[in-house]
Amino acid sequence: MSNINKLIEQRVAALFGRIGECPIEVPKVPFSYNLCFNIRGLKAGVCKVRRNPIDSSYIITIGFNAKALAVDDGRFALNEIVPHEVAHALASMVHLDLTRPRWVRIGCKGHGPGWKRIAQWLGATGKTTCSIGLQPSRNTRPYLYIASCGTEARLTKGQHQKVAAGLRFTVKKTGGKISKEGLISVAA
Numbered sequence: 770m771s772n773i774n775k776l777i778e779q780r781v782a783a784l785f786g787r788i789g790e791c792p793i794e795v796p797k798v799p800f801s802y803n804l805c806f807n808i809r810g811l812k813a814g815v816c817k818v819r820r821n822p823i824d825s826s827y828i829i830t831i832g833f834n835a836k837a838l839a840v841d842d843g844r845f846a847l848n849e850i851v852p853h854e855v856a857h858a859l860a861s862m863v864h865l866d867l868t869r870p871r872w873v874r875i876g877c878k879g880h881g882p883g884w885k886r887i888a889q890w891l892g893a894t895g896k897t898t899c900s901i902g903l904q905p906s907r908n909t910r911p912y913l914y915i916a917s918c919g920t921e922a923r924l925t926k927g928q929h930q931k932v933a934a935g936l937r938f939t940v941k942k943t944g945g946k947i948s949k950e951g952l953i954s955v956a957a
């Protein structure tokens with residue numbers, strides 16, 4: 770693992786460590802997260818949060834664009850992309866908490882005011898446009914999924930359409946399943 774990835778991991782862990790002081794109270798339920806570092810396309814980062822159907826814990830996946838990580842020797846990633854995406858994780862946990870008032874939940878959706886408040890508290894600017902000029906990549910497998918075993922898998926458009934229609938693929942090595950809930954990013 771490259772040095773910047775290690776620094777990103779540490780920063781993500783540090784920000785999740787502050788979850789108890791979040792200005793918008795995050796539900797105190799178990800969560801786990803995994804990081805991937807090879808998102809392609811125009812997005813600098815992505816964050817996806819879903820609930821484990823078995824124990825209702827939160828499963829968070831944060832992806833980073835390798836090109837974005839290299840910008841300004843990684844400073845932009847550490848100081849902007851990481852807090853931006855961790856804010857999505859915390860805000861989504863609030864958004865998915867059905868016991869919270871509707872206005873709170875809606876504010877935490879996407880780049881809403883709830884997200885922005887958390888993002889700024891974590892040290893991001895709260896801006897939503899990414900100004901680092903990433904170029905679209907030509908990519909025949911633009912659909913990045915996380916399988917149930919944690920493996921990253923890139924699917925073609927045809928495979929993606931099958932998964933979207935409910936078909937599940939199996940990762941040969943691990944037996945993990947790729948289902949439509951596992952989609953984490955689409956390269957532009």
Ligand SMILES: [Zn+2]
Nearest residue numbers: 853857880897
């Ligand atoms: Zn965002």
